[in-house]
Amino acid sequence: MEELKAETERYVPDKNRIRSAIRALSGVLAEIREWTGGKLDWGVPTGLGYLARHDTKIRQVIDAAEAWLKTL
Numbered sequence: 001m002e003e004l005k006a007e008t009e010r011y012v013p014d015k016n017r018i019r020s021a022i023r024a025l026s027g028v029l030a031e032i033r034e035w036t037g038g039k040l041d042w043g044v045p046t047g048l049g050y051l052a053r054h055d056t057k058i059r060q061v062i063d064a065a066e067a068w069l070k071t072l
Contacts, residue, residue: 001025004065018069025062029055 003021007013032052051058 001061004061013072015069015072018065018072022062022065022069025058025065029058029062 001021003017003024007018007021028051032055
């Protein structure tokens with residue numbers, strides 16, 4: 001997310017860095033879903049649990065970045 005934020009502040013955003021950030025975020029979401037099996041319990045580390053509970057918001061960031069990339 002920090003990479004995407006940094007690119008939004010640049011005069012000329014780097015498309016490759018945006019693509020890389022999109023891939024990284026998408027990969028993280030996929031790994032979390034696979035690792036947790038889609039359910040959260042006490043055995044899930046706090047950081048992963050936080051990300052898993054906010055996957056919709058992270059997906060919105062990914063979707064917005066993909067749409068933004070198309071306009072560059």
